[in-house]
Amino acid sequence: MLDSKEFDDDQRRNTEKRRAMIKRWAVYVRTHDDSDWSRQQNRLINSQLQSANDMAAVGDTDPVRFAATRDRLRDQ
Numbered sequence: 001m002l003d004s005k006e007f008d009d010d011q012r013r014n015t016e017k018r019r020a021m022i023k024r025w026a027v028y029v030r031t032h033d034d035s036d037w038s039r040q041q042n043r044l045i046n047s048q049l050q051s052a053n054d055m056a057a058v059g060d061t062d063p064v065r066f067a068a069t070r071d072r073l074r075d076q
Contacts, residue, residue: 029037055061 052061056063
């Protein structure tokens, strides 16, 4: 289990990684044709939705519990 300092350091590293990825994506979007990155985003989103639907179909996730958790986290 992480102690408080380790947790804070881990959170900082995660935040830095997310910001770096956002910056890379922004550069990519600015330097590539809209149809290229839009098609890639569409594929990613569709695959995520398909995975969620597949999991729900076989009972690997409870959609009601998932939505409740999502809403609770969003409201924080």
